[in-house]
Amino acid sequence: MAVLDAPAPPSPSAPPPVATRRPDTPSRSTAPDAAPVARPRRARDPFVDVVRALGTLGVVLLHWLMAEATWDGRTLLVGNALGHGAGWLVTWLQPLALLFFAAGASAGYQRGATVVGGRGWAGTVLARLRATARPVGAFVGAWALAVAALLALGVPDDAVWRMARMAPQLLWFLGVWVVLMALTPVLRAAWQRWRWGALAVAVALPLALDALRFGLPGELTGGLAWADVLLAWAAPFLAGIAYASERSDPRRPALDRTTGATADPLAGRTARLLLTAGAVAAVAATAVLVAVGPYPLSLVGMPGDKISNLGPPTAPVVAHAVAQVCLVLLFRAALVRRTASGAGARAVGALARRSMTVYLWHLTAMFAVVGVALLGLGQELPAAWGADWWGSRPVWFAAYLLVLLGLVRVFGRFEDRRR
Numbered sequence: 001m002a003v004l005d006a007p008a009p010p011s012p013s014a015p016p017p018v019a020t021r022r023p024d025t026p027s028r029s030t031a032p033d034a035a036p037v038a039r040p041r042r043a044r045d046p047f048v049d050v051v052r053a054l055g056t057l058g059v060v061l062l063h064w065l066m067a068e069a070t071w072d073g074r075t076l077l078v079g080n081a082l083g084h085g086a087g088w089l090v091t092w093l094q095p096l097a098l099l100f101f102a103a104g105a106s107a108g109y110q111r112g113a114t115v116v117g118g119r120g121w122a123g124t125v126l127a128r129l130r131a132t133a134r135p136v137g138a139f140v141g142a143w144a145l146a147v148a149a150l151l152a153l154g155v156p157d158d159a160v161w162r163m164a165r166m167a168p169q170l171l172w173f174l175g176v177w178v179v180l181m182a183l184t185p186v187l188r189a190a191w192q193r194w195r196w197g198a199l200a201v202a203v204a205l206p207l208a209l210d211a212l213r214f215g216l217p218g219e220l221t222g223g224l225a226w227a228d229v230l231l232a233w234a235a236p237f238l239a240g241i242a243y244a245s246e247r248s249d250p251r252r253p254a255l256d257r258t259t260g261a262t263a264d265p266l267a268g269r270t271a272r273l274l275l276t277a278g279a280v281a282a283v284a285a286t287a288v289l290v291a292v293g294p295y296p297l298s299l300v301g302m303p304g305d306k307i308s309n310l311g312p313p314t315a316p317v318v319a320h321a322v323a324q325v326c327l328v329l330l331f332r333a334a335l336v337r338r339t340a341s342g343a344g345a346r347a348v349g350a351l352a353r354r355s356m357t358v359y360l361w362h363l364t365a366m367f368a369v370v371g372v373a374l375l376g377l378g379q380e381l382p383a384a385w386g387a388d389w390w391g392s393r394p395v396w397f398a399a400y401l402l403v404l405l406g407l408v409r410v411f412g413r414f415e416d417r418r419r
Contacts, residue, residue, distance in 0.1 A: 050335045052102035053351040058095030060362045071374040076159040081384035088298040097236040097321035104240025107184040112248045138414040139360045180237045191242045202238045206231040210315040232313035239325045275330040282323035289316040357412045365404035
């Protein structure tokens with residue numbers, strides 16, 4: 001998300017920055033014209049922006065596909081279009097791991113910068129919280145005013161309060177992100193000390209807790225299972241920190257001696273084989289877990305399911321997160337190359353500037369369109385997965401997008417750091 005934007009490491013082929021002294025500290029140089037050289041400003045890492053854009057678009061499209069509601073004049077019933085037939089397959093595209101990976105990479109770059117600059121991490125976290133508070137505060141305030149206005153206009157109470165309860169559910173992501181952001185120094189130190197062992201533990205902990213959840217009596221593990229809300233997403237977050245730490249490591253080789261190209265530890269044959277094997281094994285593990293375990297087929301919560309794979313996250317979600325991280329790292333070069341110019345670059349740049357606003361308001365845009373259709377025009381939504389449903393998707397999505405663009409135009413200014 002835009003408030004999590006991070007710089008990329010300096011080009012490995014560039015000369016190392018020269019340390020500078022404070023203006024009030026006398027220099028030991030005997031040259032009368034010696035002057036300190038400022039550290040160059042770090043450029044953005046395009047890969048982090050691409051991953052964040054993919055995650056944001058995935059969340060938006062998945063939620064927009066879920067729209068299913070009926071209104072009988074008194075009661076608003078909300079379902080999930082992906083809960084019918086083979087709709088559960090679409091939920092396997094849920095991209096939350098990508099958002100946490102991008103957030104971890106951003107935090108990793110920021111932590112590296114504070115270490116080099118000798119600044120405290122608490123100030124960085126507070127600055128991020130202040131930047132996040134502006135768009136979140138605008139979202140909460142606008143919804144409070146909207147609820148009051150809709151009730152005053154005579155919109156049925158049941159419909160208004162149902163939407164008002166659903167809209168803020170997106171804020172859970174920010175709560176988890178705040179905790180992980182605060183723990184970034186610990187996670188980065190763990191990676192630097194234990195390397196792949198730290199990542200293995202990060203993946204094993206939520207899996208072990210999930211095994212306890214279903215292996216022991218519910219009264220013993222019911223509350224403990226919710227720790228996986230943090231532990232499950234700590235794994236892709238730590239992977240992002242590891243990626244940023246390696247990219248910004250000053251000991252990283254600058255040039256490949258054979259080709260003269262920038263050395264990239266992810267581009268080697270061994271790394272690609274390991275990432276491919278990791279992705280295949282993780283997808284296979286996800287499939288086996290939902291086939292033989294107590295888990296539903298859908299990787300998000302569905303009406304009627306006894307448990308939700310997201311509330312709290314379960315072992316299939318952890319395995320799915322590993323697969324997603326492996327895949328984006330495997331195709332990193334291709335993703336960056338395809339979004340380096342043209343429409344791809346413009347789309348990624350736009351989402352990098354307004355990803356928080358898009359994330360916060362995309363459900364509101366859908367609620368507005370569906371609410372007008374059901375309550376205002378008295379229409380019924382087409383039955384999920386039927387011919388009418390498929391044929392009308394472009395029209396509905398265009399309406400959602402039009403409203404969302406208007407909301408981004410109005411509320412995007414709260415995401416502007418210059419304010």
